Amino acid sequence: MNCSTDIKQRRVTFEIDKAIDEEAVLAAAHAFAGRAEVWTTDGGVELEAQEGSGLDAAGLESLAEEFNEELVAQELRRRIAASNRSVREYLITQALLAAANEQGQHATDPQLGNLTGDQEDEIARLIREAEQELSGGDLPGKGAAAVTGEGGEGQDEPLDPKEILKAWEEKSGA
Amino acid sequence: MREAALAQALEKDLPESVGPVFFRKIGPRYLLTNDAGSHLWLEQDPFLSFLRGELEKETPLWNDLAAGGFLGNYMNFEVLGGRWRQRTKYLQEGAGLHLVALTRRNSQGSPYAARPAAGLDDHQFDMTLALARRLAKFIFDSPSSEITLELRGGDPLLNWDVLTFLARHASSFAGSVKRKLRIAAVSPLASLTDEQAAFLAEFKIAVAVPFDGPRDLHDSLRPDLEGGSGWERTLAGVARLRKAGVEPEGFFTVTRGALGRAPDVIAAYRDAGFDAIRVRAPWPAGDARSRWKEIGVGAAAYSEFYRELLDGVLALEAQGIPFREKGAASLLGKILLGTDCGAVEHRLLYGGGLGELAYDYNGDVYPSDEARALASADGDALFRMGSTDLGFANLVGHPTVRALAVASDLGGQPTCSRCAYKPYCGVSPVYNRAAQGSLQGRNPTNDRCGSYLGTFDALFERLRDEKTKTVFERWARAEEYRQGEPLPPFLSGGLL
Numbered sequence: 001m002n003c004s005t006d007i008k009q010r011r012v013t014f015e016i017d018k019a020i021d022e023e024a025v026l027a028a029a030h031a032f033a034g035r036a037e038v039w040t041t042d043g044g045v046e047l048e049a050q051e052g053s054g055l056d057a058a059g060l061e062s063l064a065e066e067f068n069e070e071l072v073a074q075e076l077r078r079r080i081a082a083s084n085r086s087v088r089e090y091l092i093t094q095a096l097l098a099a100a101n102e103q104g105q106h107a108t109d110p111q112l113g114n115l116t117g118d119q120e121d122e123i124a125r126l127i128r129e130a131e132q133e134l135s136g137g138d139l140p141g142k143g144a145a146a147v148t149g150e151g152g153e154g155q156d157e158p159l160d161p162k163e164i165l166k167a168w169e170e171k172s173g174a
Numbered sequence: 175m176r177e178a179a180l181a182q183a184l185e186k187d188l189p190e191s192v193g194p195v196f197f198r199k200i201g202p203r204y205l206l207t208n209d210a211g212s213h214l215w216l217e218q219d220p221f222l223s224f225l226r227g228e229l230e231k232e233t234p235l236w237n238d239l240a241a242g243g244f245l246g247n248y249m250n251f252e253v254l255g256g257r258w259r260q261r262t263k264y265l266q267e268g269a270g271l272h273l274v275a276l277t278r279r280n281s282q283g284s285p286y287a288a289r290p291a292a293g294l295d296d297h298q299f300d301m302t303l304a305l306a307r308r309l310a311k312f313i314f315d316s317p318s319s320e321i322t323l324e325l326r327g328g329d330p331l332l333n334w335d336v337l338t339f340l341a342r343h344a345s346s347f348a349g350s351v352k353r354k355l356r357i358a359a360v361s362p363l364a365s366l367t368d369e370q371a372a373f374l375a376e377f378k379i380a381v382a383v384p385f386d387g388p389r390d391l392h393d394s395l396r397p398d399l400e401g402g403s404g405w406e407r408t409l410a411g412v413a414r415l416r417k418a419g420v421e422p423e424g425f426f427t428v429t430r431g432a433l434g435r436a437p438d439v440i441a442a443y444r445d446a447g448f449d450a451i452r453v454r455a456p457w458p459a460g461d462a463r464s465r466w467k468e469i470g471v472g473a474a475a476y477s478e479f480y481r482e483l484l485d486g487v488l489a490l491e492a493q494g495i496p497f498r499e500k501g502a503a504s505l506l507g508k509i510l511l512g513t514d515c516g517a518v519e520h521r522l523l524y525g526g527g528l529g530e531l532a533y534d535y536n537g538d539v540y541p542s543d544e545a546r547a548l549a550s551a552d553g554d555a556l557f558r559m560g561s562t563d564l565g566f567a568n569l570v571g572h573p574t575v576r577a578l579a580v581a582s583d584l585g586g587q588p589t590c591s592r593c594a595y596k597p598y599c600g601v602s603p604v605y606n607r608a609a610q611g612s613l614q615g616r617n618p619t620n621d622r623c624g625s626y627l628g629t630f631d632a633l634f635e636r637l638r639d640e641k642t643k644t645v646f647e648r649w650a651r652a653e654e655y656r657q658g659e660p661l662p663p664f665l666s667g668g669l670l
Contacts (some may be wrong), residue, residue, distance in 0.1 A: 017181065017184060019184040020184070027588065027589075027592075030588050030589065030618060031589060031618050032618070033616060033618040033619050034618055034619035065176060065178075068178050069178045069179065069180075071178070072178035072179075072180050072183075072184060073178075073180065073197075073199070074592075075184060076180060076183060076184070076188075076197075076225065077196075077197075077592040078592075079187075079188050080188065080192060080195055080592075081194075081591075081592060083192070083246075084192075084193060084194035084195075084246060087193065087194055087246065087249065088194045088209060090251065091194075091209070091210075091249075091251055091254055091255050091258065092209070092255075092258060094251060094252075094255045095255035095256070095258045095259040095262075096259075096265070098255060098256070098259060099259050099263075099265070099266050100266075
């Protein structure tokens with residue numbers, strides 16, 4: 001891989017591997033914040049080292065090598081995250097449900113603690129989606145919606161299976 | 175220009191065997207972690223083989239990867255989900271940590287002293303008994319079965335009547351409603367009397383003291399406002415407290431004057447009779463902001479100091495002298511024991527409002543003590559939510575708490591979401607606000623992020639040594655937070 005340097009402008013330009021996605025370029029540029037400004041060019045990138053960095057040609061080349069390492073690492077991280085998104089979401093959804101189950105004193109369904117019918121439907125839908133994705137193989141970018149502490153679409157009240165929002169008297173019946 | 179080491183792994187799609195893994199290159203090796211909290215070191219070639227799906231099955235390395243949950247096609251969801259659940263139990267709990275600033279008055283200076291400064295006799299900056307009574311009721315109306323009440327200031331001992339009222343009232347109330355209670359106080363101990371020490375002992379109040387080690391360092395950062403030596407008065411207080419049977423712990427804030435002096439700091443702590451230290455990075459807030467060039471420390475310098483200190487402490491351990499770094503011990507609990515250490519700043523979502531609430535002397539409520547202290551030191555009341563009149567549900571569901579949660583969500587932070595230390599770390603939007611002017615912050619240039627990267631690097635590098643690992647396991651167990659107990663005190667982030 002070749003690069004060209006401009007010491008006066010503190011710039012180094014080089015082509016990047018075509019296998020690297022734009023998201024990885026952005027992530028690598030973010031990681032280099034404070035060290036260099038990163039400009040995308042047609043098929044490559046141009047790094048402009050921070051003012052006062054005092055880099056000579058070798059220093060600029062070394063900066064480019066380091067950035068290229070970061071690009072590859074970020075692209076791998078992007079691919080790992082994309083290909084495992086539904087696996088991670090399934091794992092965490094199951095863990096949250098198991099936790100709710102551990103604590104669900106008023107559960108009608110042992111899988112779904114103290115939830116309203118709408119909330120149960122929403123969680124059941126999320127689980128089904130995650131399981132469908134897993135059974136059909138990982139589908140990057142099509143993962144199930146993450147379960148958060150919020151109610152589902154159209155619900156005004158937040159989920160509160162542990163009654164975190166309730167005062168002690170209400171919770172204990174005191 | 176040479177090729178990137180892992181470039182070959184980009185030649186084809188990732189195989190199914192590469193599971194949800196985070197990685198970080200440290201020296202010549204790669205550290206692998208995942209959401210379940212597993213970690214594993216791989217040399218470069220085996221890591222490349224892993225990424226290319228070329229590892230031979232049933233080898234010791236393959237077995238280690240499978241056991242850790244790193245192989246996408248050999249994941250035990252029940253086991254890994256159970257580990258994730260164990261590590262994030264706090265998601266099922268409410269705010270059980272309550273930090274109350276009893277006064278702004280303090281007999282020692284501090285880089286984060288309140289503005290306007292409160293004179294030693296300036297009682298307008300004290301919490302009143304009436305307010306303390308309302309506050310105690312509010313705290314015990316909260317839903318947590320386990321409550322930690324941490325008294326801060328200024329110096330909370332200077333508002334002694336309110337301190338004793340809260341301690342008596344909380345203890346009695348906790349007993350009558352069968353709720354677990356832990357009380358703690360952070361004080362320089364400069365004005366501690368024998369009677370006060372006896373009271374702290376009687377009510378089992380844990381005490382922490384900001385102590386900067388060598389005399390010159392302590393006195394330059396925390397001068398005695400009555401003209402004496404803050405260092406002398408603090409040590410006198412420590413001795414008085416020990417005589418009453420209470421063993422305090424010491425906080426050490428790394429400032430520029432400490433750089434290169436880690437051995438002196440350890441020696442000063444040992445001379446003062448401490449068998450542990452808790453190291454903290456400085457904040458660019460209050461006086462520390464305007465004096466940053468004089469006392470501030472960036473991430474690189476902090477990390478270097480931290481490694482030096484850690485090695486000094488481990489050298490003592492190697493000689494059979496028990497001494498531990500308590501901050502490390504808390505993080506090691508997450509790494510080695512797979513448990514939550516109870517620190518509200520090391521969560522998937524910032525714990526301000528979700529795990530902790532803080533109250534100023536005048537009844538103002540903040541999501542966390544660092545948010546309260548920032549308002550006190552900088553006059554930046556962005557995080558002030560109102561008073562307890564809002565009620566518990568409105569406070570923990572306050573838009574400020576939601577904004578903090580969104581800004582700190584590790585899955586939404588560009589660098590954190592794929593960081594190898596994500597399973598063990600957390601973001602403080604309050605620090606981000608103080609240091610970078612936004613809740614989201616920008617981690618690549620964020621000293622808190624850099625300091626934690628340095629800390630985790632130092633811990634993981636040393637964990638490769640079996641003898642050190644044994645020591646670290648002992649530290650982790652000594653600081654282990656057991657579910658069902660009140661949150662441990664002194665773990666809330668902040669400015670001390």
